[in-house]
Amino acid sequence: MQDMNLQVELLEKNSVQCFKVVGEIDAYTAPVLKERLAAVEKVEGLHAELDLSEVDYMDSTGLGVCVGFYKAVSNNGGHVKITGLNRRLSRLFEITGLNEIIDIELKESEDDNATL
Amino acid sequence: MNLGSSVEIITEWDIVAARQLGRNEAKQVGFGTVDQARITTAISELARNIYLYAGKGKIEIERISEAGLVGIKIIASDEGPGIPDLRKVMEDGFTTSGGLGAGMPGVKRLMDEFKVISEVGEGTTIITTKWLH
Amino acid sequence: MPQEVTKQYKEIMSKYLESQSEEDLYVGQQFSRRFIEKDIAPEDVISIHKSALFELHPNLRKQVWDSLDFLIEMMIHYGLTMREHQSLVRKQEAIQMEMNVATKVQDTLLKTVEPDAEGLDVGWISQPAHQMNGDYIYFLNQENASSVAVADVIGKGIPAALCMSMIKFGMDGLQNENSSPDNVLGIINRIVEKSVDDSMFISMFYGKYNSITSTFSYASAGHEPALHFSSGTSAFTELDARGLLLGVKKEAIYDEHSVVLEEGDFVVMMTDGVTESRTENGFIEMSAIKSLLAEKKDESAQEIADYVYSELSRMQDYQLSDDFTIVIFKKKTV
Numbered sequence: 316m317q318d319m320n321l322q323v324e325l326l327e328k329n330s331v332q333c334f335k336v337v338g339e340i341d342a343y344t345a346p347v348l349k350e351r352l353a354a355v356e357k358v359e360g361l362h363a364e365l366d367l368s369e370v371d372y373m374d375s376t377g378l379g380v381c382v383g384f385y386k387a388v389s390n391n392g393g394h395v396k397i398t399g400l401n402r403r404l405s406r407l408f409e410i411t412g413l414n415e416i417i418d419i420e421l422k423e424s425e426d427d428n429a430t431l
Numbered sequence: 432m433n434l435g436s437s438v439e440i441i442t443e444w445d446i447v448a449a450r451q452l453g454r455n456e457a458k459q460v461g462f463g464t465v466d467q468a469r470i471t472t473a474i475s476e477l478a479r480n481i482y483l484y485a486g487k488g489k490i491e492i493e494r495i496s497e498a499g500l501v502g503i504k505i506i507a508s509d510e511g512p513g514i515p516d517l518r519k520v521m522e523d524g525f526t527t528s529g530g531l532g533a534g535m536p537g538v539k540r541l542m543d544e545f546k547v548i549s550e551v552g553e554g555t556t557i558i559t560t561k562w563l564h
Numbered sequence: 565m566p567q568e569v570t571k572q573y574k575e576i577m578s579k580y581l582e583s584q585s586e587e588d589l590y591v592g593q594q595f596s597r598r599f600i601e602k603d604i605a606p607e608d609v610i611s612i613h614k615s616a617l618f619e620l621h622p623n624l625r626k627q628v629w630d631s632l633d634f635l636i637e638m639m640i641h642y643g644l645t646m647r648e649h650q651s652l653v654r655k656q657e658a659i660q661m662e663m664n665v666a667t668k669v670q671d672t673l674l675k676t677v678e679p680d681a682e683g684l685d686v687g688w689i690s691q692p693a694h695q696m697n698g699d700y701i702y703f704l705n706q707e708n709a710s711s712v713a714v715a716d717v718i719g720k721g722i723p724a725a726l727c728m729s730m731i732k733f734g735m736d737g738l739q740n741e742n743s744s745p746d747n748v749l750g751i752i753n754r755i756v757e758k759s760v761d762d763s764m765f766i767s768m769f770y771g772k773y774n775s776i777t778s779t780f781s782y783a784s785a786g787h788e789p790a791l792h793f794s795s796g797t798s799a800f801t802e803l804d805a806r807g808l809l810l811g812v813k814k815e816a817i818y819d820e821h822s823v824v825l826e827e828g829d830f831v832v833m834m835t836d837g838v839t840e841s842r843t844e845n846g847f848i849e850m851s852a853i854k855s856l857l858a859e860k861k862d863e864s865a866q867e868i869a870d871y872v873y874s875e876l877s878r879m880q881d882y883q884l885s886d887d888f889t890i891v892i893f894k895k896k897t898v
Contacts, residue, residue: 374886375767375836379718382765382812403847411767411786412808412816465611465636472640523651537644 320344323351331362337369340377348377352384361393368399368422378407385417396420437491438478440509446478449490453505456492460503461563469541470503470561476534477507477557485511485554495560502543502562510554517549569598574616581620606639606646663695670696670725674732676703679710682775683896686710687865689873690889698724699835699889702735704743711743711772712891713752716787716835718765718809730759731766745770745783746820749807753785753818756811766810769833773825773893780831780893781822785810788839791854793861795828800854803831830865830894832857837886841876848879865892 321344324335332355340348355361365381367373385395398420400408405421408414436456438449453474457467474490481488488509495504514520520535535557539545544560576595580588599609614632617624678686690699698718704711715731717724734755738748748770756766769787773780782790786809789802807818825831841848856875860868869890877884 374840375716375718379765382718382809386812410788410804412806413786413812415806416808416813463611464614464633465607468607468633468637468640472637523648523655536648537641540644540647541640 321347323348325351331364333364333366335366335369340370340373340380342374342376345376345380349380349383352380356384356387357391358393359391361388361391363388363393363395365395365397366399367397367404368401370399370404371401373404373407378411378413381417382413385413394418437489439487439489440478440481441487443482446475446482449478449492450475453490453492453503456494457503460494460501462503462561466561466563470505473538473541473559473561474505476538477505477559480534481507481509481511485509488554500562502560504558504560505542506556506558508554508556513551513553513555514547514549515551517547521547569602569604570612570615572598573612574619577613577616578620605643607636607643610636610639666722666725667695670728673729674700676701677705679703679705679712681705681708681710681773683778683898684710684773684775685865685894685896686712686892687867687869687894688889688891689869690887691873691877691884692887693837693884696722696725697887698728699837699887700728700731701889701891702732704735704738706739706743708775709743709772710775710893711745711748711770712833712893713748713768713770714787714833714835714889714891715766715768716837716887716889718767723764727760727764727766730755731768743772744820745772745781746818749783749785749810749818750816753808753810753816754814757814760811765812767835768810771831771833771893778825778895779822780825781820782831783807783818783820785816785818788834788836790834791832791857792823792825793830793832793857794826795861796826798858798861800857825893825895827895827897828861830861830868830892832868833891833893835887835889837884837888838872838876838890840886841880842885843879843881848876865894868892868894 321336321338321340324337326333326335334351336348338344355363363384365384381397388395396418397408399422400419401422405414405419408417408419436452438445438452440446440449450471454467454471457470462470474492478490481490488507488511491506493504493506495502521539523536535547538557538559542559542561546558547555549555572595576588576592580592610632614629618629678688688701690697690701692698698716700715700717702713702715704713713731713735715728717727731752734752738751741747741751749768752768766785767787768785769782769790770784771780771782771790782803782805784805785807789804792801792803794801803821803823805819805821808816838853839850853872853876856872857868860871863871869892872890873888877888
């Protein structure tokens with residue numbers, strides 16, 4: 316169950332910790348992401364980005380991980396930005412009202428230099 | 432009177448030396464082939480834990496006698512990272528984790544008595560005994 | 565070592581070595597159960613074999629004895645793993661029993677009474693994907709008003725189930741309060757925000773039907789929009805209202821909207837186990853769900869709910885990937 320097709324890659328660009336997530340985020344893979352994010356969420360004033368442009372599907376468990384991360388980082392005076400959302404994922408953020416509190420960016424408006 | 436000897440565990444070859452010493456001692460005490468193999472396997476697991484997770488440590492082997500019984504005592508000690516959650520390490524299922532302390536439930540099964548003292552940052556000492564029945 | 569077992573093993577083996585008959589092998593197979601009954605480890609079985617062989621044929625070559633010693637060594641780990649496995653199976657059985665009890669406790673604890681309001685037909689179904697349900701329905705009955713909260717605790721299984729009793733007791737406390745949807749969500753949000761850990765959140769849709777004015781008023785805390793079916797136009801409208809998931813932000817504000825139900829109109833409230841149903845060929849589209857609902861528009865609320873459930877679970881080969889909940893409020897035709 317450990318390596319169920321979810322990869323999380325951490326790269327730093329202009330002092331922003333960017334997590335590039337590849338795969339589907341569901342009840343089985345969400346713990347992988349959670350563990351990776353937990354390692355940095357306590358950092359004071361963290362600037363983090365979750366790049367979900369390679370995530371086709373995310374269920375409510377995955378959403379829970381994103382929100383938990385957002386809360387932890389905000390409480391420590393940091394900022395989280397979620398980028399690369401496809402139509403289905405952005406609907407999820409809209410329905411849950413999270414788009415009003417979390418900085419999100421859709422796939423279309425992604426910068427050219429945002430990818431490696 | 433306690434007869435004993437010890438092996439420093441630094442390289443993987445030292446595991447073999449500890450096994451050899453353990454098997455000889457077990458034979459001397461009078462254990463049969465199967466119990467010799469069990470004692471040796473236990474030593475092997477303990478030594479391997481030291482080699483993989485603590486870097487270095489020591490296996491001491493003693494022949495013991497008490498109240499008309501004879502047996503063998505193994506003391507495995509290291510100054511490695513220590514085990515934070517001993518209860519978890521002793522649970523079945525942990526063996527397959529492949530992490531620090533893996534194989535401890537197995538060692539406990541192979542032997543008669545088993546005691547572990549561990550302090551995070553200080554190291555771990557495991558004392559285990561098998562009696563000749 | 566049980567002497568009796570060793571002696572019998574020797575006899576059976578001796579017969580087989582003479583005749584190599586199938587019958588002796590069959591006897592041997594029956595006998596092998598004794599090893600398991602008496603909890604004899606695999607390495608001991610080989611040791612028994614070795615001593616029996618030595619008594620029968622002491623003059624075999626040295627390599628035979630050495631190889632058996634080697635095999636004993638090999639089987640020690642095998643035996644350990646096997647015993648560990650047995651112990652895990654026993655543990656799992658114990659957990660399963662506790663789960664069964666927990667499920668029953670959940671059912672009793674979270675029991676809710678379906679409203680019986682003038683002119684309103686209520687139907688609902690809630691099926692867990694696994695043993696414990698992370699979806700929750702709560703009905704509130706007041707004079708001339710029937711309300712329902714449909715909640716989905718993010719995360720599944722036991723933690724979600726535990727969280728639910730908190731919602732239930734929060735809602736119980738509302739009996740005499742102002743039960744307007746926006747107010748209810750505001751209160752529950754503050755309870756949840758105070759009590760749950762950072763990665764647990766709840767989405768909730770709250771709907772209230774006033775049987776005097778036939779008005780359905782609603783608010784949503786990050787929940788799937790409800791669907792309103794109009795019998796006049798035979799069309800569906802999404803009932804969406806702005807509002808954040810419960811438990812994220814203490815001062816969250818919930819919008820409230822309302823719609824008047826005509827005879828034969830119905831409102832469908834669902835969790836994402838319905839709208840995010842997946843088959844091998846991808847997601848089941850909202851339009852497919854709407855047509856299922858429309859097919860049964862003239863049936864009772866319960867029949868509509870049951871039909872959508874049976875059709876959607878059939879499309880998913882009866883393997884629900886998420887907890888599945890539908891509540892339908894339908895205005896009766898006179």
